[in-house]
Amino acid sequence: MKHYDIVVVGGGVVGLASAYGMAKRHAQIAVLDEADMAFRASCSNFGLVWFQGKGLGNPAYVHLLALSTNSWAHFARELRETSGIDPHYHQQGGLSLCVGEAAAERRRAHIEALRKQSGADGYRCEFLTRGELEQLFAPLRLSDEVRTASYCEADGHVNPLYLLLAMQKRFVDLGGHYHGGHTVRDIIPHSGGGFVLNTDRGYIGCDRLLLAAGLGVTELARKIGLEVPIRPERGQIIVTQRTKPLFPLPMNGFRQTQEGSILLGYSKEDVGLDDTTSVAVTARIANNALKAFPQLASLRVVRTWAGLRTQSLDSYPIYAASREWPGAYAVICHSGITLTAAHAEVIPEWVLNGNTHEFIREFGLERFRV
Ligand SMILES: Cc1cc2nc3c(=O)[nH]c(=O)nc-3n(C[C@H](O)[C@H](O)[C@H](O)COP(=O)(O)OP(=O)(O)OC[C@H]3O[C@@H](n4cnc5c(N)ncnc54)[C@H](O)[C@@H]3O)c2cc1C
Missing domain, CATH: 3.50.50.60 (FAD/NAD(P)-binding domain)
Known part of the structure; x- marks a missing residue:
C-alpha cells in the first residue's frame, strides 16, 4: 500500500x-x-x-478577499515563471455595470453599506459616469440604459x-x-x-x-x-466566437478571454445535482447581455455550459x-x-x-x- x-x-x-x-x-x-x-x-x-461587492454583513470575508486579491499578482507571476504555463491573469480592475436607474440606485446603496462596514479600513470602489464608460468602451456602443458602473482596481480575471x-x-x-x-x-x-x-x-x-x-x-x-x-448551485455560461478586443476590463457577467472569446453569465439556480443547460436560462443571459451591449447580437454563440457551485x-x-x-x-x-x-x-x-x-x-x- x-x-x-x-x-x-x-x-x-x-x-x-x-x-x-x-x-x-x-x-x-x-x-x-x-x-x-x-x-x-x-x-x-x-x-x-x-x-x-462581496461580503456585506461579514467583514472577515471582505478581509479574506482582500488578502487573496492583493496576493494574486505575485502568486500568478511565480506560478507562470516556475511552471512555464501562463494562467492569463490580468488585474487592471473590474466593473459592475448598472443597467437602468433602479439597478444603479441598488448598487450605490450596496457599495455605500460596504464602505460603512469597512470604516477606517476604507473600501476600494468608485463609480464611473456614463461619459467615462463611453470613452472606456469606444468604439463598442453602450445601450442607453447603462447609467453607471462600480469600478474596483483589485478585480481581475484568469483562465x-x-x-x-x-x-x-x-x-x-x-x-x-x-x-x-x-x-x-x-x-x-x-x-x-x-x-x-x-x-x-x-x-x-x-x-x-x-x-x-x-x-x-x-x-x-x-x-x-x-x-x-453544503448545497449545489447551478450556473450557466454562454461562450461566443472569438472576436477582436471589445472589453477593456472584465465585468460581473461579461469577460473576454485572452484568445478573444466572450463569456456571458451567469445564472444562480437551485436545481440539485443537475448540471445540464437550459434554453430558457441561456436566453435570459443573452437578453441581459444585449441590454448592456446591443452590438453583441452580431456574435455567434459557439457553446454553452453549466457548472455546479459548492455553496455552504x-x-x-x-x-x-x-x-x-x-x-x-x-x-x-x-x-x-x-x-x-x-x-x-x-x-x-x-x-x-x-x-x-x-x-x-x-x-x-x-x-x-x-
Ligand atoms: C458557473 C460558475 C461560475 C463561477 N464563477 C466563479 C468566478 O468567476 N470566480 C470565482 O472565484 N469562483 C467562481 N466559481 C466558483 C469556483 O469555480 C469554485 O469555488 C471552485 O472551483 C471550487 O473548487 P473546488 O476545488 O472546491 O471544487 P471542484 O472544482 O468541484 O473540485 C473538487 C474535485 O474533487 C473531486 N472529488 C469529488 N469527490 C471525490 C472523491 N470521492 N474522490 C476523489 N475525488 C473527488 C472532483 O472530481 C473534483 O475534481 C464559479 C462556479 C461556477 C459553477
Whole structure:
C-alpha cells in the first residue's frame, strides 16, 4: 500500500492550491482525484478574481478577499515563471455595470453599506459616469440604459483551466504525486493516528488528510466525524466566437478571454445535482447581455455550459478540522478561483504547521451549530 505524509482528496482549485502550497514546503504529498465526468466547478466557472461587492454583513470575508486579491499578482507571476504555463491573469480592475436607474440606485446603496462596514479600513470602489464608460468602451456602443458602473482596481480575471494545469504541473515538478481516476469510496481512520483510503484503484495510507472534494466533501467528511452542510448551485455560461478586443476590463457577467472569446453569465439556480443547460436560462443571459451591449447580437454563440457551485448554507467558506480524528481537515468554498492565492498560503500553514490564520478560525463549522 502506498503511504504519504499528506493526501489531498480533490484536484480542483482548492485541492491543488493547497497541495501546491504544501509541496513548496517540502511535504510528501499526493492528490487523489476522480475520473472525467466528475462535477468540477474549477473547470466550469467564469474566471473572475473578484473583490468588489462581496461580503456585506461579514467583514472577515471582505478581509479574506482582500488578502487573496492583493496576493494574486505575485502568486500568478511565480506560478507562470516556475511552471512555464501562463494562467492569463490580468488585474487592471473590474466593473459592475448598472443597467437602468433602479439597478444603479441598488448598487450605490450596496457599495455605500460596504464602505460603512469597512470604516477606517476604507473600501476600494468608485463609480464611473456614463461619459467615462463611453470613452472606456469606444468604439463598442453602450445601450442607453447603462447609467453607471462600480469600478474596483483589485478585480481581475484568469483562465481557470491554465490555472489548474499550471498548479498541477508545478505540484508534480516539486515532487508531488497526482493520481487521477482515484475516487475515494471510504476513509478508515486509525486510532493510533493516520488514515487508510479505499479508492477505485486500491488502498492508500496517509498521516494527514485534507478533503477538498467540492460537492463530494459532505459524504467523505462524515467518515472523519465532521458534518459539513453544503448545497449545489447551478450556473450557466454562454461562450461566443472569438472576436477582436471589445472589453477593456472584465465585468460581473461579461469577460473576454485572452484568445478573444466572450463569456456571458451567469445564472444562480437551485436545481440539485443537475448540471445540464437550459434554453430558457441561456436566453435570459443573452437578453441581459444585449441590454448592456446591443452590438453583441452580431456574435455567434459557439457553446454553452453549466457548472455546479459548492455553496455552504451561508455562502461563506468552511475550514474544518476534525476533533475526533486529529490530522483530518475539510475545506469547501464558493469563489475558489478568487481565493486561490490565499489558499496556497493559509491552508498549508494550517495543515502542516497547525497555524490557524484568523480566517480558518472565523469560517469554522461552529457557526452552523445553533
Ligand atoms: C458557473 C460558475 C461560475 C463561477 N464563477 C466563479 C468566478 O468567476 N470566480 C470565482 O472565484 N469562483 C467562481 N466559481 C466558483 C469556483 O469555480 C469554485 O469555488 C471552485 O472551483 C471550487 O473548487 P473546488 O476545488 O472546491 O471544487 P471542484 O472544482 O468541484 O473540485 C473538487 C474535485 O474533487 C473531486 N472529488 C469529488 N469527490 C471525490 C472523491 N470521492 N474522490 C476523489 N475525488 C473527488 C472532483 O472530481 C473534483 O475534481 C464559479 C462556479 C461556477 C459553477
